[in-house]
Amino acid sequence: MGGSQEKDEPCSCSEAREHLERFLDHECDGDMTARLAGHVASCEHCSRIADAETHLREILRSRCAEQAPPELRARVLGRLAVMRSTTSAASVTSVTSMTSVTTADGTTTVRSQTQTIRYRLG
Structure with missing residues (x-):
């Protein structure tokens, strides 16, 4: 039953960075989403990275919404x-x-x- 233990194990920083884009795009399954959300909430470094990525995405989204005159x-x-x-x-x-x-x-x-x-x- 090692598979269920892996679901409950905390996420590492390297694993969080590996899956950050999919996490922010809401493309992870429920277990991975919960693990990543828990890690990002408790790790100041990964939280800053996630916030910066989210901010960058918001800037790009707002710039892409502009239409040509x-x-x-x-x-x-x-x-x-x-x-x-x-x-x-x-x-x-x-x-x-x-x-x-x-x-x-x-x-x-x-x-x-x-x-x-x-x-x-x-």
Whole structure:
């Protein structure tokens, strides 16, 4: 019955770090969730890590919720329409991702990356 003892054993810091993302995404089973929640509640170090990860996720979620201004949206859609009408043999797609990180001292860093993807149609 070693399996039931493992369920009742406290979670280690390394195990908490290993499963932290799944825990915060509510993807762990009930036993693992209880063990991780207990550990994070009692371990100051892991609690700070979980709080920082939660804060980062909230920042990213709020930044991803922002929508492009209507003028930019219209300009991009217009260019896509031109590209679609003039490109018969190939298609080009540009994807831009932006990441914003605010540190504890209030400094915000924004990184953007554009990737161009080309592929043949038909």
